[in-house]
Amino acid sequence: MSRPAPLSRSILALAAMELRLALRRGENLLVMLVIPVAVLAFFANLGIGPLGTGPSAVAALLPGTIAIAIIATSLVNLGIATGYERSYGVLKRLGGAPISRAGVIAAKIIAVLAIEVFQVVLLLVVAALVLGWDPPANDLARRAVLLVVALGLGTFAFAGLGLFLAGRLRAEATLALANALFLAFLMLGGTILPLNHLPGPLAALGVALPSSALTDVLHQVVSADAGGELLRPLLVLGAWAVGAPALAARTFRWE
Numbered sequence: 001m002s003r004p005a006p007l008s009r010s011i012l013a014l015a016a017m018e019l020r021l022a023l024r025r026g027e028n029l030l031v032m033l034v035i036p037v038a039v040l041a042f043f044a045n046l047g048i049g050p051l052g053t054g055p056s057a058v059a060a061l062l063p064g065t066i067a068i069a070i071i072a073t074s075l076v077n078l079g080i081a082t083g084y085e086r087s088y089g090v091l092k093r094l095g096g097a098p099i100s101r102a103g104v105i106a107a108k109i110i111a112v113l114a115i116e117v118f119q120v121v122l123l124l125v126v127a128a129l130v131l132g133w134d135p136p137a138n139d140l141a142r143r144a145v146l147l148v149v150a151l152g153l154g155t156f157a158f159a160g161l162g163l164f165l166a167g168r169l170r171a172e173a174t175l176a177l178a179n180a181l182f183l184a185f186l187m188l189g190g191t192i193l194p195l196n197h198l199p200g201p202l203a204a205l206g207v208a209l210p211s212s213a214l215t216d217v218l219h220q221v222v223s224a225d226a227g228g229e230l231l232r233p234l235l236v237l238g239a240w241a242v243g244a245p246a247l248a249a250r251t252f253r254w255e
Contacts, residue, residue, distance in 0.1 A: 010099045011107045018111035028077055032115060036069040037126050044131055058133040062123065063218035064191035067211060069119045070154045071185055076178050078112050079162025083174030086166060092255045102249040109159045109245065116155055120147070136223070143221045149234070150217040153241040157210040160244025167252030185211035213237040 022028055044057045085091050091104075099107075127133040136143070161181065165174045186192055188202055189211025195203045206212045216233035 011103050011110070014099065014104065014107035015110035015114075018108055019114055022077075022081070022111060022115060025081075028081075031077060032069070032073050032119060033122060036065055036072070036119060036123060039068065040065040040123060040127065041131060055132045055134055058127050058131045059222060062127050062133065062222045063215050066120055066123055066218050067154070067189075067191045067215045068186065069123065070116055070151070070214065071158050071182060071191075071211060073116055073119065074109075074112050074155050074158035075162040075185075076182050077162075078108060078159055079166045079178040080171075080175050082108065082163060082166035083169065083171040083178075086253070086255060087171035089255065101252045101254075105160075105163050105245060105249050105252065108163065109156060112159050113152070113155045116151060120151060146217060146230075147221045150214060150221065150237070153217075153234075153237045154210070154214040156242075157214075157237060157240035157244050160241070160246070160248045164244060164248040164251065167248055185209060188212075190215045207232075208236065210237055210240040213240070 040058065040061055043061050082091070124135070128135055162178060165177055169177065188198065188206045189209045190206055191211055195206045195212060198206060213233035213236035217230070217237065220230055
C-alpha cells in the first residue's frame, strides 16, 4: 500500500496546477500584466497636479501601481476565479482529496505569489528602462528585504480576503463584492491619492486598510529619500496578512 504524498508536496503540486490554469486565461493575463504597466505609463506622462511628468512622476506612482497589481491579482482575480470554481463543483472534488482547506488556500496563495513576482519585476523593468526612472542605489539590501516583505504580506492579506469571499458567498456575489472592495482600496487606500488629501474621517479609515499600509511600505522601497514611519504600516499589513487567511481557512466551504 503506497503512502500518501507529504502535505508540502500536495500543496506545491496544487499550486503548480493553479498557476498553469491562471496562465491559460488570456483575460487574466491582460488584467494582471498589461493594465498595471499601461496605468503607470499613462499617468507618468499625463502631468497631473504636483506629480509632473518623467522620472519623478514614475517614482511617485510606482508604489501605488505595484500595490494595485497585487490587489487586482490577489483579491479580484483569485477571489472571482475561486468563487466560480466553487460554484461549478471543482472545489467539491478537492474536498475529497487528501489536502485540508488550509492546504488549498496555501496552494492558491503560492500560485498568486509567483504571478506577482513577475508583475513586480515587469513594472520595475519598464519603469527603469522605458520610463526613465532611476532606481535608488543606497540601502539596496534593506530595500530588497522590504520589497520581499511587502510582496509576501500584501499577497497573504488580499488573497485571504478574496478566498474568504469565495468560500462564503455565491460566485456572482463574490464578483460584485471583490470589485467593490477593489474600488474602495483604490479610493481610500492611498494607492492613487495620498491619505492626507482625504477628509479626516476617510483618512482615518484609510490608515487601517491594508492597501495604504502596502503602499507606504512600497514607498520605502522605491523612493530615493526612503525614511518616515515604517513600523505602523508593517504592523497593519501583518495583521491583515495573518487574520484574513486564517479567517478564510476557518470559514471556507467546498460547496
